[in-house]
Each structure stands twice: as C-alpha cells, then as structure tokens.
Amino acid sequence: MKPVIALVGRPNVGKSTLFNRLTKSRDAIVADFAGLTRDRHYGNGRLGKREFIVVDTGGFEPDAASGIYREMARQTQQAVAEADVVIFVVDVRAGVSAQDHDIATYLRRLGKPCVLTGNKAEGMQESAHLAEFYELGLGEVLPVSAAHGQGVRSLAERALDAIGWQPEEEGDGDAEARNVIRLAVAGRPNVGKSTLINTWLGEERLVAFDLPGTTRDAISVPLERQGQKFELIDTAGLRRKGRVFEAIEKFSVVKTLQAIESAHVVLLLIDATQGVTDQDAHIAGYILESGRAVVVAVNKWDAVDDYERQLLERSIETRLSFLKFAPMHFISAIRRQGLGPLWTSLLQAYKAANCKMPTPVLTRVLLEAVQFQSPKRSGMFRPKLRYAHQGGMNPPVIVVHGNSLEHVTEAYKRFLEGRFRKEFNLAGTPLRIEMKTSSNPYADKSGS
Template sequence: MSTDGLPVVAIVGRPNVGKSTLFNGLTRTRNALVADLPGVTRDRIYGRAELQARPVLLIDTGGLEAAGDDVGTGRERQTRLAVAEADLVVLLTDARAGVVPADAEIAAWLRTLDKPLVHAVNKIDGLDEDAVLAESLTLGIHPYCLISASHRRGLDHLSGVISGGLPKAAEEAEAAPVEGIHLALIGRPNTGKSTLLNRFLGEERALATPVAGTTRDPIHARVERDGQKFHLVDTAGMRRRPGSHEGIERFSTIKAMQAMERAGVVVLMMDSTEGITDQDARLAGHVVEAGRGLVLALNKWDGLGESQRKTVLIEVGERLQFARHAPVVTLSALHGSGLGELTGAVVHVHRRASTDLPTPALTRALRAAVEAHPPPGGKGGSAKLRYAHAGGLFPTRVVIHGNRTAQLPTQYRRYLINAFRRAFDLTGVAVELVLKDSDNPYAGRRNTLTPRQLQKRKRLRSFTRKNRRRG
C-alpha cells in the first residue's frame, strides 16, 4: 500500500471485461491496449488519474483466469502483485456475460483481503439495469456502480465512489515541509541516477554498479550546493518488460512514480549511448502529466563522438517533442562534467515554476498573442479572450476568461501556452490552460418596470393594434 500520500487503485477482473477501456477512460489516455480479444494486457500498466479532483495512481492489470501457459501464469502473478500494492481495488465484471464462476472466485479472494473494494459492472448499454444489479449483488461486494466504460457512462459516479472509498491515511499523509528544492531522479535502469546522487553528495550514499536495477527503494538525501539546498530522491529504474516487477522489484515503479509526484522538479536521466527509447518518452510523459518541472539529462555524454552527439540531440527533439519546453543538459555523472549546468537548470526551472504570475502581465501577454494571431472562427463566431490570471502552481495554471472559449482548437491552445512560456521564461515548467466563459450578469434576472413604463407599454401596444386593423 502507498505510504507517500498518493493512493493506488488497481482494476482487476476476468479477461475482456473492459479493464483497459476503463483505465483509458479514467486516465483520459490511450496508454492501455484495447482489443476485443481476451488476454491482450499481460503486464501491469500504470497511469495518473484525477478522480473528483483527487490524484491517484491507477493500475491496469491482466485478466484473472485459469492459466493454461507460462504467459497466463505470469499475467495472474502480475495482477496479484498489483492488488498487493493497491490502497483500493475495483472489481470489474461484464453485465452482458452475467456473473460467471470466475467472477465469484475473484470476488471471494478479494473479500479475504483487508482492502476497500468497489464493484463496477460494465457494458450495461441496452440492458435492464434492475436485472443486472440483482445478479451483480450476488458477489457481495459493495459499493457498486453500473457503467459503460466505452461510452464514459457512469464514470463520474465511479470516480466519486473510488475517491470516497480510499483510506484517509492515504489521503491525508503529508510529508514534513522540505526546505529547498525537492528533486527526484528518475529514468530507466543503469542510466546513472545513483552515480549522479553520489556525485551530488560527494560520497557513495547509493550503491552504483553496472548491473541494472541495483537500486530497489527510493533513497533520500539532503545536500547544499552554491547556497541552494536540495532534497534529492534517487528512485529505482522504471522499465517496461514482462517479468520486471517480480519479487523485491514489485514496488519499484509505484514508489518511483510517487516520488516524482511529490517533487518540485524531476530530472529524467537518459543513457545517451543507447539513444532515446520508448520508455524514456513514457517517463517524460508521466512528468508532464503530473505537472512537475522537468529537466532532461543526457548522461554518459563523454562516451560519444561528435556525429553521435548530433544524432542523439536530433532524437531528443523528435521523440520528446511534447517536452520541448524542458532544458537539455549533457553530462557525465561518473566524471562530474556538466554537473554545474544541471544544477543551474534545476534551480532555474524550480524558480520559474514557483513564481506567481501577476494578472496585468498575464493579460498583456494574452492580448499580444491574440493580436498577433487571432483565434480561428467557428460556429457562432470566433472566441473572444478578454483577460487572464494565475490559477495555481505545479502545474502553472493560467485561467483565461472570455466567450465561446470551448471553440478554441487544441493547436491554438498550444500556441497560447507557448506564448506564455516565452513571455515569462517558463523553461521546463508545465503550463495548463483553464478556459472559462464569462457569465452574463443579467442572465436569469427580470427587469421590473415602473408604473410609468407599464403605462407607456400599454399605449404602445394599443397604437400597434390600431395600425394593424387600419392596414
């Protein structure tokens, strides 16, 4: 179970009941592979979700069934490990198939665990809900929700039930205030995170070996460099490979993501000798989704030739295009080269991410962006953007008021975000737009006429009727 304040929710059930579809619906992503074939998901998939404005880590699992081969055995083991990590478990069943013996076996096992449970009944479209509910109650798991994950029906209600069912300890656990910059080091195994931590500290605090996966649990350390205090967290390497969460490694990914969630700035360590991998891109995406400051660190830079260095920098621009706002630092953690540049980048990103942006300056930047490139037209006319103000930090939220703001296309919203980044030097800072339509101050209000106005209206109506009869 989580101990770092960010609750963990696992989705379990038989194959092909819609677990991946529900995972994608709650995280609002397409990270989980969805198909009509049972058993598509084999490994655990982690994602961040906002359930009733409460952040949680969501785990999509493979289906539980009688294993007929080694893949099935591994899939069931992965699911049971996910349940062990979870603060709350969602049992998902298929309303069209009804309650089958496998559902009853899974429910019986879940009831033996000391964990909050929620029963979600999926695929209810076109069915008699009373009949579905009556059959589902036989599993004995409460509370329950009737949903259609593919059509997002009932997901808001399910989100509320999950949020309300999480233990208070997971919700209220808060770490003591940390003085200085809370910095998390994340990356794939053997990219040099522990070596960088030791270089920061000037001592071998973390075991650093050429063997991938040496670090199992997050290592916390405090250090001061050039008058700036840092609270560093070296996390276990996060990899995406079947069998990578076995034994004592089973908590590595979840603890690393929790450490990232609590940090102000995250340094994504990448092995430049291996290039930019899919897992590097996934980890960068997690940081951006969490709204944390991001610095991209290309380690083992001293082992590359000039042409290889150019190739890696091109890969960074192409494969991490969504993170172009993050500064890129090249270094050698082993020899200490580039450490000063990395420290400077972290300090700058944290300073800009912690700065409250004034309303007058935000409004001027908004008007300048609109004048340079007005919003495109749509049904009923183009959007009118009037003023902007700050709405929070980590991520830096900019609230824009206007009319028909929902018509703004994604491309134009991205343009506005980039305009704010340039105006306020928000390098490495996650920026989120919140669009609000201005309320009509006279909506719902009735104008009360004076006696003189009523008499005038009466004479006008009488005059109009006479003219019509004459015509």
C-alpha cells in the same frame, strides 16, 4: 504519495468494468512499456480528497504452467507486489470456483491487505449465495455491481481504510515549512539514476529511508545544497525484499507515476548510449500531462562519439518535441561532468513553475502580442483579446478574457505562450493558456 490498489481475479468477473468505475474512465494509462504486456492498465481514482492509483490485471491463474496464461499470472503477481491493498473480485452469480480458491490461497500467503468483493450482485445483497464465499478465508465479502455502480464507493472506502490512508492536509508536514523542493529522478532502468544520486550525495551507496505515508518502496533521500534543502525521490529502488519476477524488466510504472505526482520538479534522465526509446517518450508524456516542471538530462555523454551525439540530438528534437520548453543538459554522472549547470536549471524550473505573474504585466504582454500579430479572423468576426490574469501555479495557468475566443487557433495560443515565456522566463515548466469568452448580455433578448 498515492496508494496503489490492484484488482485481481479470474477472467470475466468484471475487473475492467470495476476499474472504469473507480477511475471514472479518466486518466487511464495503458502500461505500454517494453517488457510489459498490455493487459495491465493504470488509472487515477479519487474518493473525496483521497486519491489513489488503480491497477487492472488480466485473468489470474497462479499455477499456470506455460504460455500466455503464465505470462498473465506473472503480470498479476507483479501488480500485487507493488500494490498497497488488493481487491479480490469474484463473481457472485457464478459462485466459488477452484480458481478462486487458488487465488485466495496465494493472497493469504502474501499477507497483504485484501478486500474480497462479489461483483454482479445487483439485487443479491441479501442473497445466501454470498455466504459460500466465506470459505475463501478472506473475511467478509462486499457485494457490488460494477456495471450499475452499486457499492463501488463503499468498496473504495473499504480498500483505503484497510491501509489507514488519509490525504495530507494543505501545508501539512515540515517539508513546506522548510521550503523543501521535491525532486524526482525518473527514467528507464540502468540510465544512471542511482549513480547520479550517489554522486550528489557523495556516498558510495544510496542512503535511503521510507517517508511516512509512502508506499514501502518509495525511496526518499534528503539533500542540502548551497542552503537549499531538497528531497530526492528515486524511482530506481525496484529490488523487492521478496521474489523478483524474471519475466518483468526491473521497471515499475507505479513508482514512476507516484514519483512524478509527488514532485515539484522532475529530472528526466536519458541514456546517451541507447538513445530516446518509447519508454522515455511515455514518461515524458506523463510528466507533461501531470503539469510538472521538468529538466532533461542525457547521461553517459562521455561514452558516445561525435556522430552518435548528432544522431541523439536529432532524435531528441523529433521524439521529445513536446518538451521544447525544458532545458536540456548533457552530463556524465560517474565523471561528475555538467552537474553544476544542471542544478541551475532545476532551480530555475522550480521558480518558473511557482512564478507569480501580475495582472497588469500579463495584460500588457497580451496587448503587445495582439498589436504585433492579431488572431486570425473567423468568418465575420475576429477574436478580441482584452486582458489576462494568472489562474494558477505549478504549472502556471494564464486566463485570457475577451470576445469570440473560441475561435482562437492553437497556433496563435503557441504564439502567445512564447511571448509569456519570454517575459517571465518560464523555462522548464509547462504553461497552460485558457480562453474565457465574455457573455453577451443581449444574446437571449429578441429585438422588438
């Protein structure tokens, strides 16, 4: 799983600018979940083959007594608790402050890997101003300029090296060799994730262990069913060995993102007694964005009456309309109802995500679709779709070649998606269709 880097520091030292540099302003996710304020931002970063998650926090005042500053401090403490390494950002030009000392004392007490970096250090790499930051007791200060991008790569390398993390090689480990399916169970707190896993295991409690290379709270559980080996990734293990911050709901954004990223298939669990919430929609959106195969299960189905069931079904159709390709099951984990068909859909979703689609068959389906319904004309030209081939798996990618394909409408792409899904039985997996227009060899030649 991706390691987590938390950016910590007092206000206005440039944490958000550094966050944008580390994530390159791509895939930044605002943690807009119930119970969490919006000053925590999550984004994906990459350094060569090494990927990581960056958490941006608000200004940190460890000893804030009340008000918004106290809430911001709790947010930052939670971010630090779930991080693998902390980057403590200070302002070189402003010098060491009493607040910097308070934060340094807090970080030293935790004993978590920490990298001290002095921001706004453009032109001051050899300045004596850097020396005063050694009194914080966190070792060498690494000068950077987040605004200009100076030293940011070295900072990321230092942070990842502090935890000794390296990416796994392709096909590394025994999981791939044993054909193990990684199944993540995602959802809000108290929807029955642990109950479902315990039911699958046949145990009274969750039997878990930490896999090498994962963060300390990433809980993995091995399971074998009808000869197929699974690795269950549980996102419910949020009880920390240390303090639990009462202001934060027991829901970890980071753990859910990591579980989704590392899984082959994601089971999105919804509580029938509470309906589809904003958190459910956010998680579903990230699953779709990550391109993971997904199955939706509505738990506690036995606890609602017929009228509530009808309302819930309509709510799912409306709020999760973008997951229409995902099989949906109504289950009761505690009563073991509906679990057999659920396993069937999970396996089907995995097979669909890794489906091999021969070029001749794809091209035949494409041409039959065009013959049934031609793409809409754009001006004097009508897009001409010639052939298709597979461009990737998990999720499946279909590349369509032809002329003037930039004019193909989104509605027609959905029409093609439906034809391809029906032909290859692609239930449970996102499908991406890319249009590649052939170049005109005479476009740059003027007539004589």
